Amino acid sequence: MIKRLGWRGCPMGEWTDERAPDRRAMLRLAAQATVAGLGAGLLPGAAQAAESIPEAPQSPDERAWRELRGLLGEGGRLRRPGESGYLETALPKNRRYANVRPAGIVSCRSTQGVSVAVRWARKHSVSLVPRSGGHNYAGHSTTYGLLVDLSPMNSVRPRRTAGRPRLIVGGGATNSHVYQNQRYDLYFPGGRCPGVGVAGLTLGGGLGFNDRKWGMTCDLLTETELVLPDGTVVRASERENSDLLWACQGGGGGNFGINTEFTFGAVDVSRLVSTVFDLTFDAEHGVALLRSLREIIERDRRHDFDCRLQFSGANGRTGPQVNVLGHYLGRRAPLERLLAEVLALNPTRRFIDERGFWRSQEYLLAPAETTALVSKSLAPSGWPDDDAAEAIVDWTRRWRSRGPGNTGYVTLFAMGGATAEVAPRDTAFPHRNAKYIFDIGARWAQNASDYVIDQSLAAVTEMYDDLRRRAHTSAAYVNFPDPALRRWWDAYYGPNYHRLTKIKQQYDPTRFFRHAQSVGSALTVM
Structure with a gap:
C-alpha cells in the first residue's frame, strides 16, 4: 500500500517537473x-x-x-x-x-x-x-x-419527483456547471468559487450566499450514488442506505466511497429579484461594521439577507481593509434601508445593484485563482464582541506582505436562518448553532520562499489561537480542513463522530478510502 501524507506543509514551487521531492x-x-x-x-x-x-x-x-x-x-x-x-x-x-x-x-x-x-x-x-x-x-x-x-462527469439535468423539482448533478460538476444551466431556473444553495466541486461542497456541508434562506447544500441532498470500496454501486436515500445518506450530508469527502451522482431538491428562482452589494472600507471601521451587520442579520426574520465580511491585511496594492459582499432577495430600496448604518461609514468602494437572481449569483462568484494557501476555521455559537473585532482589525494592521500574492485575511460567513432550523444530529454537519464561520488564512505565490511560508503560517496561527480563546470553541468547518488541527474529529464533527465511525465500519471496514483526517483514523473517547 502506498503510504499517505499526513501534514504536507512543504514550500511550493520547488518542483516544477515530475520528480520526487528532494x-x-x-x-x-x-x-x-x-x-x-x-x-x-x-x-x-x-x-x-x-x-x-x-x-x-x-x-x-x-x-x-x-x-x-x-x-x-x-x-x-x-x-x-x-x-x-x-x-x-x-x-x-x-x-x-x-x-x-x-x-x-x-x-x-x-x-x-x-x-x-x-x-x-x-x-x-x-x-x-x-x-x-x-x-x-x-x-x-x-x-x-x-x-x-471525476471532472468529465459534470452533467446537470432537471427531474420532477412526486411533483417536486429536482436537479441531478454528476459527481464531477462544479458550481459553475450548475450556474451555466440557468435555463432550468432551478437552484440549490451552492458555493461561491466557480471551480469548486459540488461533491466536496456537499459532503462537507456547503456554505454559500443562500444558506440562510434555504439551508446548506447538504440539506437539499435527497439521494446520491456511490461506488463503495469493493467497486459495487449503491444508492443512498431516505428509503435505502439512509445512514449513508446521513453521512454524506456533512461527513466530509473521501470517507465512505466515491460519489458519482447527487440529487438535490431545487428551488424555482425564475421570478426572484436579488440586489447585490459589494462595499469596501478602511480597516478602522471594522468594529462598527461587524456590530451593524450582526444587528441586520438578527432583524432579518425572512432570511433574505446574506453576506460575507472579510478583513484583509496590506498586500502591496492596498492597505488593510474590510470588504462586505452579499445579496438581498428583494428590491434595492429595502436593502439600502437595512444597510443605512453601514453606508453611513462612507465606503471607499460602493456597489449596489438590483438584478435578476442568476445575474446576482454570477456577480458573487469569486475570480479564479491559482495560489498556495493555508486556512484555519472556527464555528462559534455567539457573535464576536467589540474586543474580538478590534483584535482582528489590529491583526490586519500588523500584517506585512512578504512577497507577490502574499496576504492574510479573516473572513466571517454569516450563518443562522434556515441552517439553524436543522437539528445538529439530523445531518452529519453538526454546527447548526453557529452564528457564522471564521476562515482565518493566508495566501502566497507558488514559488514563495520558506521564510514567506513560515511567517504566514505563524501569523495565521497567532490570529486563530486568539480567536479560539475568545470564542471559547475549537469547532471547525470540515470543508476548511487544517492539517495541524488538534482533535480534529471533535472540531469537525462533535457528537456526530461516533455515528460516522460506525457507518465507516459498515461500508468501508478496511479503511480503503482514507486520508490524514478521514473518519475512523482517530481515537474517540466516549
Missing part, C-alpha cells in the same frame, strides 16, 4: 507530519505510520498499468507522468500541495469507469483518492497513488 523538503515534511500525528491522536501502529510519515512515490509495474487501460475501455482515460494532459490534471487548485504527483490519473466518464478504477486499485494495493474540483485546503484530494478525476 531530501531536505522530505525531512521537513516528515518532522511536521510527526508533530501533527501526535497532536491528532491517530490510531497507533501501522495506520499512524501510513498516514503521518510520507514516503517516496511508489507505483505498480507497467503490466498493471496496461491492465488498467484495457479494463477502462470507454469508461475513462488513464494518464501517466509525461503523457499529454497529465500535469494539468494532476495539479490541485491549492498549490501548497503541487509537489504531490499521482502515479496515475484516471479521468472517468461513467460510474462504471470509477468502479473499474476502485477494483484495480484494491487488487494492486494502490492508494486511491477521488477528485471533483481539487480545492481541498489540506491536500486531501491529491495522492502519490491513483487519482480518480
Whole structure:
C-alpha cells in the first residue's frame, strides 16, 4: 500500500517537473507530519505510520498499468507522468500541495469507469483518492497513488419527483456547471468559487450566499450514488442506505466511497429579484461594521439577507481593509434601508445593484485563482464582541506582505436562518448553532520562499489561537480542513463522530478510502 501524507506543509514551487521531492523538503515534511500525528491522536501502529510519515512515490509495474487501460475501455482515460494532459490534471487548485504527483490519473466518464478504477486499485494495493474540483485546503484530494478525476462527469439535468423539482448533478460538476444551466431556473444553495466541486461542497456541508434562506447544500441532498470500496454501486436515500445518506450530508469527502451522482431538491428562482452589494472600507471601521451587520442579520426574520465580511491585511496594492459582499432577495430600496448604518461609514468602494437572481449569483462568484494557501476555521455559537473585532482589525494592521500574492485575511460567513432550523444530529454537519464561520488564512505565490511560508503560517496561527480563546470553541468547518488541527474529529464533527465511525465500519471496514483526517483514523473517547 502506498503510504499517505499526513501534514504536507512543504514550500511550493520547488518542483516544477515530475520528480520526487528532494531530501531536505522530505525531512521537513516528515518532522511536521510527526508533530501533527501526535497532536491528532491517530490510531497507533501501522495506520499512524501510513498516514503521518510520507514516503517516496511508489507505483505498480507497467503490466498493471496496461491492465488498467484495457479494463477502462470507454469508461475513462488513464494518464501517466509525461503523457499529454497529465500535469494539468494532476495539479490541485491549492498549490501548497503541487509537489504531490499521482502515479496515475484516471479521468472517468461513467460510474462504471470509477468502479473499474476502485477494483484495480484494491487488487494492486494502490492508494486511491477521488477528485471533483481539487480545492481541498489540506491536500486531501491529491495522492502519490491513483487519482480518480471525476471532472468529465459534470452533467446537470432537471427531474420532477412526486411533483417536486429536482436537479441531478454528476459527481464531477462544479458550481459553475450548475450556474451555466440557468435555463432550468432551478437552484440549490451552492458555493461561491466557480471551480469548486459540488461533491466536496456537499459532503462537507456547503456554505454559500443562500444558506440562510434555504439551508446548506447538504440539506437539499435527497439521494446520491456511490461506488463503495469493493467497486459495487449503491444508492443512498431516505428509503435505502439512509445512514449513508446521513453521512454524506456533512461527513466530509473521501470517507465512505466515491460519489458519482447527487440529487438535490431545487428551488424555482425564475421570478426572484436579488440586489447585490459589494462595499469596501478602511480597516478602522471594522468594529462598527461587524456590530451593524450582526444587528441586520438578527432583524432579518425572512432570511433574505446574506453576506460575507472579510478583513484583509496590506498586500502591496492596498492597505488593510474590510470588504462586505452579499445579496438581498428583494428590491434595492429595502436593502439600502437595512444597510443605512453601514453606508453611513462612507465606503471607499460602493456597489449596489438590483438584478435578476442568476445575474446576482454570477456577480458573487469569486475570480479564479491559482495560489498556495493555508486556512484555519472556527464555528462559534455567539457573535464576536467589540474586543474580538478590534483584535482582528489590529491583526490586519500588523500584517506585512512578504512577497507577490502574499496576504492574510479573516473572513466571517454569516450563518443562522434556515441552517439553524436543522437539528445538529439530523445531518452529519453538526454546527447548526453557529452564528457564522471564521476562515482565518493566508495566501502566497507558488514559488514563495520558506521564510514567506513560515511567517504566514505563524501569523495565521497567532490570529486563530486568539480567536479560539475568545470564542471559547475549537469547532471547525470540515470543508476548511487544517492539517495541524488538534482533535480534529471533535472540531469537525462533535457528537456526530461516533455515528460516522460506525457507518465507516459498515461500508468501508478496511479503511480503503482514507486520508490524514478521514473518519475512523482517530481515537474517540466516549
